[in-house]
Each structure stands twice: as C-alpha cells, then as structure tokens.
Amino acid sequence: LAKTTQPISMDSYEGQEVNITCSHNNIATNDYITWYQQFPSQGPRFIIQGYKTKVTNEVASLFIPADRKSSTLSLPRVSLSDTAVYYCLVGDINQGGKLIFGQGTELSVKP
Amino acid sequence: GAGVSQSPSNKVTEKGKDVELRCDPISGHTALYWYRQRLGQGLEFLIYFQGNSAPDKSGLPSDRFSAERTGESVSTLTIQRTQQEDSAVYLCASSLVLDTQYFGPGTRLTVL
Numbered sequence: 001l002a003k004t005t006q007p008i009s010m011d012s013y014e015g016q017e018v019n020i021t022c023s024h025n026n027i028a029t030n031d032y033i034t035w036y037q038q039f040p041s042q043g044p045r046f047i048i049q050g051y052k053t054k055v056t057n058e059v060a061s062l063f064i065p066a067d068r069k070s071s072t073l074s075l076p077r078v079s080l081s082d083t084a085v086y087y088c089l090v091g092d093i094n095q096g097g098k099l100i101f102g103q104g105t106e107l108s109v110k111p
Numbered sequence: 112g113a114g115v116s117q118s119p120s121n122k123v124t125e126k127g128k129d130v131e132l133r134c135d136p137i138s139g140h141t142a143l144y145w146y147r148q149r150l151g152q153g154l155e156f157l158i159y160f161q162g163n164s165a166p167d168k169s170g171l172p173s174d175r176f177s178a179e180r181t182g183e184s185v186s187t188l189t190i191q192r193t194q195q196e197d198s199a200v201y202l203c204a205s206s207l208v209l210d211t212q213y214f215g216p217g218t219r220l221t222v223l
Contacts, residue, residue, distance in 0.1 A: 034211070042201050043115075043214025044154070087153070101146070101154035 004088045009106040020105050022088030025069045030092040033064060033071045038085045038104070047086075048073070063094045075107075083109045113137070115215035117203050122163055124219045132188040132218045136205030143186050144212060145178055146202045157183065160186065193222045 005023040009062040012018045024033070032051050036044040048055055050062040050071070075082055085104040116135045124130050136143050145157040160180040171177070175178040175193075180186040190197055200219050204212035 036212075041217075043204065043217055044212070045214070046211045049211070085153075100156050103153040 006086075006088050006102060006104045006105045009108065011101075011108050012078055013110050014079055017075050017079055017095065018078050018082070018107060018109075020086055020107070021070055021073075022073070022075045023070045024088070024090045027068050027090050028092065031068075031090045032092070033062065033068075034089045034091070035060070035062065035073045036087040036089065036101070038087065040084075044087060044101070078107075078109045080109050080111060086107060097104065115203055115205050115213050116197070117201075117218050118214040119218060120216065121219045121221075121223065125223050127192055127193060129189065129191045130193055130220065132190075132201050134186045134203030134205075134215060135189070136164075136184070136203070137213055139183075140205035140207055140213070141183055142206045142212075143180055144204045144206075145188050146204070147172075147187070147199045148202060149199045149218075157188070157201075190220075193220075196223050198222045212219070 003026065010020060032049055034049040035047045037047050040045040044069065048057055048060050048062045050064055052064050052068060054061045063072040063074060074087060074094060085106050087101050089102040115137055122130055124162045126171045141162045146154040146174040147157055148154050158171055158178045159167040175191045178186060179189045188201060197222050200217040202214055202217045204214045
C-alpha cells in the first residue's frame with residue numbers, strides 16, 4: 001500500500017479556495033486516489049476519487065499530475081462548515097483491498 | 112436505505128473488564144473494517160473482513176483484541192481485559208468492491 005504524506009494542519013478564511021496536497025511517491029499503476037472528510041464526532045465521509053488528470057464533483061476538485069506522485073484536493077470558496085480533517089488515501093480499488101488512513105490534514109476555516 | 116450502525120454509542124467500563132462493540136454494515140456490502148481513533152489522532156486500522164476470505168488482522172494491537180463477522184452481516188469487536196489506553200472511538204465502515212467506505216457513527220469507549 002502506498003504511503004501518503006499530508007500537511008498536519010492548514011488555516012483559511014471564508015470564501016477562499018483551499019488546496020490540500022498529498023504526496024504518494026510509491027503509488028502503483030493500479031492505485032486510485034481517494035479523499036475523505038471527517039467532522040468532529042463523526043465518521044469519515046467520502047469526498048472524491050480519481051486516477052489521473054482532473055476530477056470534479058459538486059463538492060471538490062481533484063488534480064493529479066501525470067506522474068501521479070501527488071494529488072491536490074481543491075475546495076472552492078470554503079465556509080466555516082468546511083472545518084474538518086481531510087484524509088488522502090491510495091489503494092487498488094480493483095482488488096477490493098483495504099485502504100489505510102494516514103493522519104490527515106486538519107483544516108480550520110475562520111470568519 | 113439505512114447506513115452503517117454501531118452500538119452502543121457510548122461505553123464506560125472499568126479497567127480489566129471485557130467489552131463487545133457491534134457493527135451492522137450496509138446490506139450487501141462485502142467488506143467491513145474496524146478502526147480506532149484516539150482523541151485528536153487519525154484513524155488506526157484494526158481489522159478487515161472481505162467476503163468469505165480470512166480476515167486481515169494485521170492492525171490488531173494485541174491479543175486482547177478480536178473480531179468476528181457472521182457471513183456478510185454483523186460484526187463484533189471484542190476487547191478483553193480493557194486498559195486505559197484502549198479508550199478511543201471505535202469506528203466501523205463497510206463497502207462494496209470499489210472501496211468507497213461508509214462509516215458508522217462510532218462507539219466511544221472510556222476505560223476508567
């Protein structure tokens with residue numbers, strides 16, 4: 001399983017765009033990149049998943065460069081309710097295998 | 112449909128006692144995971160069940176921890192002779208083959 005590295009914490013203000021980058025230098029060919037969000041006192045919740053280039057949904061965008069050794073979660077115009085911990089995971093979904101959560105990035109959005 | 116449910120939501124026990132935590136996964140989900148999350152920490156993988164395969168127990172911290180799953184349904188995590196360092200939120204998740212994990216609300220365990 002590919003190991004991931006993320007910043008421990010980030011601060012932002014309401015209305016700003018937030019970009020959280022995750023490093024996964026030993027990502028394998030069949031690995032996908034998935035991001036989860038966790039609010040205090042709740043279990044993590046799936047945000048977005050991708051393999052390469054760019055993926056966008058109603059919540060976020062995921063940018064993956066050609067070498068796939070990193071990925072960037074982009075949250076447009078954050079609000080106070082986006083304050084949470086964000087986890088980057090890498091794993092082979094085609095094998096139905098387990099994913100391992102790292103320490104995550106604690107995002108604090110201020111007014 | 113119903114999501115992943117866990118019971119109890121809170122459990123307070125005395126050091127040395129055994130506890131059982133229950134997880135009801137989403138119907139049809141073949142994979143089930145248990146994690147531990149200590150206060151202010153990230154998730155720590157404990158055990159993984161996938162269909163009828165032997166469970167991956169590589170994350171269990173000691174032989175005091177064990178888990179069972181009946182087919183593709185309910186799972187029970189048992190902690191024997193609890194210690195104060197076992198105090199944490201225990202999270203259960205289930206998924207289909209594509210690995211989007213759906214988490215339950217967790218069980219907050221406090222060992223006095």
